[in-house]
Amino acid sequence: MTQQTPKETTAQRITMRVCKHNEAYNERRYGTPWIAVVTSWPIGKSPELQFGAYTANRGDAGDAEIAACAGDIVRWGQKDIRRPDKSEKYWGVVEADASISELTMAEARDLYNATRA
DSSP: OOOHHHHHHHHOEEEEEEEEOOOOOOTTBOOOOEEEEEEEEETOOOOOEEEEEEEEOSSSOOEEEEEEETTTTTEEEEBBBGGGGGGGEEEEEEOSSEEEEEHHHHHHHHHHHHHOO
């Protein structure tokens, strides 16, 4: 009988570059695109986020990017300065290939709780 080392029995989380591409936009109307990973989600409160960066100058096409692991819950979007109620905000889960699958807020909360249990 062989004994397994902790490395073989513990799943390792691999951090990868996750990004969402954004086309050029009117910087006088829209804020800089953003992306964030959920770091904590207390019961009955809003999630706590760690924000990433936008790789281009304001108004130019570029990528909003962050370091995340497969299974992490992320949010991304862009503020409409003239009509904040029309701002874009999305939820998603990071897949093993660094892509993002879109979710609803309820699905994101359920998945976050399931992966942290």
